[in-house]
Amino acid sequence: MQAVKIAGIVFFVLVCGFSHGSAYDKGIENIRGEIEFMKKDDPDKYRDFRYALRHIRSINKKQRETTSIFVAKAVADHVHGKKYRFTSNEHRLNFLSVIMGIIRVESCFNPHAVSGKNARGLMQVHWPTWKQYFSSQEEAHDLNRNLSVGTQILGLYMNRSNNDLRLALYKYLGAKDDRYADKVIASAIAFKKSVLSNPIKDILDGAENGR
Numbered sequence: 001m002q003a004v005k006i007a008g009i010v011f012f013v014l015v016c017g018f019s020h021g022s023a024y025d026k027g028i029e030n031i032r033g034e035i036e037f038m039k040k041d042d043p044d045k046y047r048d049f050r051y052a053l054r055h056i057r058s059i060n061k062k063q064r065e066t067t068s069i070f071v072a073k074a075v076a077d078h079v080h081g082k083k084y085r086f087t088s089n090e091h092r093l094n095f096l097s098v099i100m101g102i103i104r105v106e107s108c109f110n111p112h113a114v115s116g117k118n119a120r121g122l123m124q125v126h127w128p129t130w131k132q133y134f135s136s137q138e139e140a141h142d143l144n145r146n147l148s149v150g151t152q153i154l155g156l157y158m159n160r161s162n163n164d165l166r167l168a169l170y171k172y173l174g175a176k177d178d179r180y181a182d183k184v185i186a187s188a189i190a191f192k193k194s195v196l197s198n199p200i201k202d203i204l205d206g207a208e209n210g211r
Contacts, residue, residue, distance in 0.1 A: 016059070016060055016062075016108035016110075024064075024066045024067050024069070024070040025064075025066050027070075028066045028069070031069060031070060031073060034073070035049070035069075035073065038076075042080070044080070045076050045077070045079075045080040046076075047200055048075075048076045048079060048080070048096055049072050049073055049075075049076035050072075050200045051096075051191075051194075051195050051200060052071075052072040052075045052076055052096070052100060053068060053069060053072035054194075054200070055100060055191050055194055056068045056071055056072055056109045058194075059104055059108065059109060060108050060109050060110065063109065063110065067110075067111065068109070070111075070143060071109050071111060071122065071143065074122075074143035074144055074147060075096070075099060075100070075103070075147070077144070078099070078144065078147040078148070078151065079095055079096045079099060083148075084148070084151040084152055084155045086098070086155050086158050086163070087163075088163070088165040088185075088188075089163065090163075090164065090165065091165060091185055091188070091189065092192075093165070093185075093188050093189070093192060094192075096191075097188045097189070097191050097192045098154075098165065098188050099147075099151065100187070100188060100191040101184045101185065101186075101187035101188025101189070101190075101191060102123060102150075102154065102169075102172075102184050102187075102188070103122050103123060104184075104187040104191075105180070105183050105184045105187055106119075106122070106123055106124035107121065107122050107123070107124055109122065110122075111141055111143055111146070112141060120137065120140040120141055120146070121140050121141045121142075121143075121146035121150070122143065122146050122147060122150070123146055123147065123149075123150025123151070123154075124150075125140055125146060125149050125150050125153070127140055130149060130153065133149045134149070153172065154168060154172050157169075157171040157172055165181075165185065166178075166181045166185070169181040169184055169185075
């Protein structure tokens, strides 16, 4: 995205090691109702929500369960909104896998993440560069807004790179760094493999209810 984000790989290692308080506890009852409605009204989105939630919890074990639920729900809503959808044909990765891969590397699924260079939220959108797309620094941590802005930026770079994910990731980072690109692509592939190797059961197991 910009050269100042080059420290992002180190930041990824740090952010996964911390547990943050959650502002999402107060809204958990409401989101449970939304998830139940999703299960009945949109089974495909519900399935992707469950895959995202399972993967987030396997990666960031210190994150509060309510936070993980909100993050997974926001990712599922965003992916199925179809506004910014793209794929990586070269790596056989769908939109969900790409998004899960980049969020894992950028923030370890922590919506509160702030880098030393003032990149913020799930997709670590660099505030000094893209602040015109937010009403405040706090809004940069809003799940839906951060995903929309971050994905729009990455989608722009995908278009400019002729759908080459590696080249787009160089632009997103702001530097030609194969370590970063390799980590994002590997993380996306790992999510895809976790889906293919361990399909979600059809029955409700209570995961999205915070148990």
